[in-house]
Amino acid sequence: MNRLDREKEFHNEAFATDKRKKVKKYYKTTDRSKKFYRxxxxxxxxxxxxLEYGCGPGSQAFSLAKAGAKVTAIDISDVAIEQTKEEAVRQGVEVACHVMDAEDLTFDDSSFDRVCGSGILHHLDLERCYKELSRVLKPGGLGIFFEPLGYNPVINLYRQMTPDLRTDDEHPLLNEDFELAKTYFDEVTPHFFHLTSIAASFIPAASAQSALARPLNGLDSILFETLPFMKKYAWITVLELRSL
Known part of the structure; x- marks a missing residue:
C-alpha cells in the first residue's frame, strides 16, 4: 500500500469512528492558537x-461560507467529504466538496484568494504541496495553516507512546520545512504557540485545562519574545504563506 492509500485508509477510519475524539481532550489548551488561526x-x-485543504464536519468551511466567501473544500477521505456535504446542508451553506489529492490539485492556476487547513501539511510531501499551493493561489493570495511542530521532547514522547492515533507517514514541521516554503512563496511567516502551556494538557478536566492554559499562554508569549530560540520547541505553528 502506498503512502496516499495509507493516509486515505487511516482518515476514512478516523472520520467513521471515534478515533479523532481520543485526542481532542488534549487540545483544550490550544484555544489561543485556534482562535488566532480562525x-x-x-x-x-x-x-x-x-480553498480549505482537508475538511470534515468540524471544519471552517461552513463559517467561511456564512461570512461571504466562495468556499471549496477537499480531502483525500471520501468519508470526510460526505460528512462535509451533510454538514453544509444542515447548516444551510454552499460548499463545493471534492475528493482530491492535495499534492495534485485539479484546479486551474490562480484559482483562490486564500487557502487554509488545520493539521494537513504535516501529512503531505511538502515539496509537491508547496508547489501546488503556490500554483493555485492568486497573486497576493494567502495560505494559512495550523500545524504541529516536531522539536518538543514532551510532545514527541507522547507521539511515540500513541502510534495508533497517527499515520506512519506524518511528519510534524521542522525549520527545514519553513526554509523549503521560501522556495515557493515570497513571504513565509510562522507564528508559534504553546510551550509551558503544554503542561495543562495533562489535567483531566477540560475546564481546568483552559483555566491553567490562559496564564501559561501569556508566559509562553513572553518566553518567545525574550528567548526566540525557544520558539522551535512550541507545540503549534500557524503558518502564513504569501505569493506577491
Whole structure:
C-alpha cells in the first residue's frame, strides 16, 4: 500500500469512528492558537474564493461560507467529504466538496484568494504541496495553516507512546520545512504557540485545562519574545504563506 492509500485508509477510519475524539481532550489548551488561526482565515473574507485543504464536519468551511466567501473544500477521505456535504446542508451553506489529492490539485492556476487547513501539511510531501499551493493561489493570495511542530521532547514522547492515533507517514514541521516554503512563496511567516502551556494538557478536566492554559499562554508569549530560540520547541505553528 502506498503512502496516499495509507493516509486515505487511516482518515476514512478516523472520520467513521471515534478515533479523532481520543485526542481532542488534549487540545483544550490550544484555544489561543485556534482562535488566532480562525481570526486569520476569516480576516476580510467576504467575496473571496477560498480553498480549505482537508475538511470534515468540524471544519471552517461552513463559517467561511456564512461570512461571504466562495468556499471549496477537499480531502483525500471520501468519508470526510460526505460528512462535509451533510454538514453544509444542515447548516444551510454552499460548499463545493471534492475528493482530491492535495499534492495534485485539479484546479486551474490562480484559482483562490486564500487557502487554509488545520493539521494537513504535516501529512503531505511538502515539496509537491508547496508547489501546488503556490500554483493555485492568486497573486497576493494567502495560505494559512495550523500545524504541529516536531522539536518538543514532551510532545514527541507522547507521539511515540500513541502510534495508533497517527499515520506512519506524518511528519510534524521542522525549520527545514519553513526554509523549503521560501522556495515557493515570497513571504513565509510562522507564528508559534504553546510551550509551558503544554503542561495543562495533562489535567483531566477540560475546564481546568483552559483555566491553567490562559496564564501559561501569556508566559509562553513572553518566553518567545525574550528567548526566540525557544520558539522551535512550541507545540503549534500557524503558518502564513504569501505569493506577491
Amino acid at each position: 481570526d486569520k482565515i476569516h480576516e476580510n473574507i467576504a467575496g473571496l474564493s477560498v
